[in-house]
Amino acid sequence: MMIDPFKIKDMYVGTEPASLMRGCQIDQCGQFRLSRRDCELHSVKVITQGSSGFIELSDWSGRPLWRQPSSFSGSFVLGCFAEHGLVIMQEMAVPASIAISWREEDELLI
């Protein structure tokens, strides 16, 4: 599946003040903007591997933070800084099931 690089879907995920961590699971191809401000990419878990494609997480400036050129299942705890936002792009013939967690500075839903 070829994805449109200009078509980014926004996802809004809430949190609780206790941890400030947010998490979601993505099971389809496309580009999704998970966060719209500075955040920390805590971890990426590839639960079910896909096939024939790649997964990439980058910040809003386009700098890649994590990339999987061929899909395999596993857990990656990164803890790296994402500037101005966090975007995941999944381009696969059979999409992988990916769980991502990240942390923002407060509980506001922006």
Added chain:
Amino acid sequence: MDAIDPTAATVGVKYIYRGDEIRGPIHKITLTIPKMGSKGWVLEQFGNYLLEDGPGILRGLACTHTGSGSLELIDGIVDEATGFYPTDIAVLQNHLHPKYHACNGRRVFFSSGSVMGMWYLGIGFHHGLTLHARGGPSAAPPCVTIIWDKQTIIKAY
């Protein structure tokens, strides 16, 4: 066996692994100071990279594609004028030397070839963090996220 340039005995060591010298420029990676979390950078091409030019902590590596070749992280900064790590070879070659930990050019991580998975390290570096990703028989480089922190706390002891 690593070959050492005997003429460099007093000025430092040109890092050589199995006869392959470090060739090409050293690319400096400059990232913004993170508001939260650590610095992360994805290696996607072979080459030599200066990731940090001061003390810090190498948090870990997330290798998602092995590619070919080797991956080496060194606590040190190459003197670009000479192409050497300015260090005392006698100390660098002796892992039991009491000053070994502070050597400029000390290897902190090496894998040939790189192995897929999440590698937590938590290794401190004194001088800086230099990455050498050397090519293997195929032209496919590894895909690795490297995570590190620059030390910002000055120890009082």
